[in-house]
Amino acid sequence: MMSHDQLLDLLRRHPNQYVSGAMMSEELNVSRTAVWKQIRKLEGAGYEIEASTRLGYRLVYSPDAISSEELTEARSSQRFGQSVHYYEQVKSTQDAARELAEAGAPEGTLVLAEEQTGGRGRMGRGWVSPQGKGIWMSMVMRPHVPIHCAPQLTLLTAVALCRSLRRLTVLPIGIKWPNDLLIHGKKISGILLESAAEDERLKYIVAGVGISVNLSERDYPEELLTKATSLRIEAGGAFSRSAIVKDFLAEWETLYDLFLQEGFSAIAALWESLSVSIGQKVRLITPQGELEGVPVGLEESGAIRVERADGSIVTIFSAEMGEPLSRS
Structure with a gap:
């Protein structure tokens, strides 16, 4: 029986070239239907294979492997990523990390998955997370801070990821309040922090990225193409996922230590410098209703200050922020 490796080896021996179905069938001694079925399986594993009725098949993209051993050995962070739990597939890295946190896993314990079947974002939304294409991760954090500081850590995570990705990709990535990362108005990353508290103190936080x-x-589903993008689409080339994880963990830990030592003010200044929301008229959907205004800065709590048309300033703690209504 033909294996994945045999089919991949055949395609890789003809880089940037089409291999006809007849040739594949003959060389691998299987039917053309068997070839087609194996190609579908490879696509499900993250490989991209271009098909042409006249020419055959051509390998366009092979997923790079994330090595938990490499991440553990080569990381420059001291605590973040000290223990890596790697899965081929999970329903949600958040759920897996929460179970580890409840069992006493130390701060910095990282869960990575090649594929999530039930990935989720803010407000319970689903998250497109196909196999071998992205970074789907959650980390256990145990900060000794009051529970009201949790929103600050969400913003801190966004700053760390934005700074890391800008450095690695040289793409114009910015942050939309509170924690969406965008390129040219399209989302490339989502961040979700879920906490457990005890006696008004944070017991742990599970930070999903x-x-x-x-x-x-x-x-992507067709309806998301106007709203979502990837680093590869924007840059025109693929990136090493392991390199991104390592750099992000180092940046994340550096800013986290700064936060624990000096408070939120330095993080807030960094967030504002990377924001695509500040100075732009936007519509916000809050629990109390809709409002329009121009975000002007962050509060110490992590809430955003918004200037209304009449000059008044309102503080927003929770809202869904829309696209800019006008640009300054």
């Missing part, structure tokens, strides 16, 4: 690294246009 999804990064659309090497997804192609065909990985």
